[in-house]
Amino acid sequence: QVQLVQSGAEVRKPGASVKVSCKASGYTFIGSYMHWVRQAPGQGLEWMGRINPNSGGANYAQKFQGRVTMTRDTSISTAYMELSRLTSDDTAVYYCATQMATTIDPWGQGTLVIVSS
Amino acid sequence: QSVLTQPPSASGTPGQKVIISCSGSSPNIGRNYVYWYQQLPGTAPKLLIYENNQRPSGVPDRLSGSKSGTSASLAISGLRSEDEADYYCAAWDNRLSGWVFGGGTKVTVL
Numbered sequence: 707q708v709q710l711v712q713s714g715a716e717v718r719k720p721g722a723s724v725k726v727s728c729k730a731s732g733y734t735f736i737g738s739y740m741h742w743v744r745q746a747p748g749q750g751l752e753w754m755g756r757i758n759p760n761s762g763g764a765n766y767a768q769k770f771q772g773r774v775t776m777t778r779d780t781s782i783s784t785a786y787m788e789l790s791r792l793t794s795d796d797t798a799v800y801y802c803a804t805q806m807a808t809t810i811d812p813w814g815q816g817t818l819v820i821v822s823s
Numbered sequence: 824q825s826v827l828t829q830p831p832s833a834s835g836t837p838g839q840k841v842i843i844s845c846s847g848s849s850p851n852i853g854r855n856y857v858y859w860y861q862q863l864p865g866t867a868p869k870l871l872i873y874e875n876n877q878r879p880s881g882v883p884d885r886l887s888g889s890k891s892g893t894s895a896s897l898a899i900s901g902l903r904s905e906d907e908a909d910y911y912c913a914a915w916d917n918r919l920s921g922w923v924f925g926g927g928t929k930v931t932v933l
Contacts, residue, residue: 741922750825751860751868751911753922767921801867808856810913810922811870811879 708732710802710814717820723790726817728802735783736760739805742776742787743813744798756805757785792821826851827912829925836933840900843928845912847893851923855915857895859888862909862927871910872897899930907932 713727728740742754755766757776764776775788785802797820803813828846835841845857857875860868870879872888875895885900895914899906912925 743922743924750927751913751924753924755921765920768919803868809858809870809873811873813867816867 708804708806708812710804710812712800712802712814712817715818715820717822718792719823720793720821722792722821723788724792724819725786725788726800726802726819728785728787728814730783730785730804733804733806735778736780740776740778740785741803741805741810742774743801743803743810745801745816746795746798749798754787754800759785789819792819794821797821825926826916826919826923827914827925829910829912829928831926832929832931834931834933835902837902837904839902840898841902841906841930843897843899843910843912843930845895845897845925847895847914847923849893850918851893851914851916852890852895853893854917857888857890858913859897860911860913862911864908868911902932904932906930 709731711729716724718724736759739756741756744752754770757764759778773790778785799816799818801813801816803810833841859872861871862868875890876888887898909927909929911927916923
């Protein structure tokens with residue numbers, strides 16, 4: 707079955723960067739977009755962008771342009787999301803989710819990123 | 824604020840029907856499919872409805888989705904205690920060239 711397993715929780719200081727990984731299994735990794743969505747504490751879902759694992763090309767939400775980089779390593783079926791210049795507003799759970807046909811599903815288990823001095 | 828507008832809360836007694844609305848505009852709901860997700864506390868979102876009104880296998884038929892113009896709705900009939908969760912609508916937005924979500928609706932079973 708399709709499964710996405712994300713890296714563990716991270717704590718960073720303001721101004722630092724964080725890189726979250728998402729290992730895919732159970733399907734052809736390069737055949738489906740990988741999306742990143744975040745959720746701040748008590749808040750809703752926010753789409754950050756997506757990467758085409760086949761080409762490596764990525765599209766980012768305007769809010770995160772210049773601060774987010776999505777990459778992938780096809781040899782190990784893993785996608786990465788790196789967010790730089792962190793502030794306390796970036797404290798959130800970060801999810802990866804693959805896109806099967808038109809649908810974003812399933813999702814990884816989420817990675818908590820805490821930004822605190 | 825979110826591009827898609829949902830009521831922050833909805834409630835009903837066991838067995839009742841609850842309808843959650845999702846209001847958008849032409850670039851998103853007006854021209855693209857709508858998706859619905861359920862999120863239980865501390866867990867990842869779970870797909871309930873795709874392509875406006877299709878249910879993945881395992882989702883009971885007491886959940887249904889519909890779309891009309893620039894609005895969509897999720898109906899939960901025969902409300903059960905396990906339906907207590909947050910529900911989100913989502914769609915691709917042609918103008919933003921990205922996915923947009925509603926702010927979420929918390930469903931409470933009284």
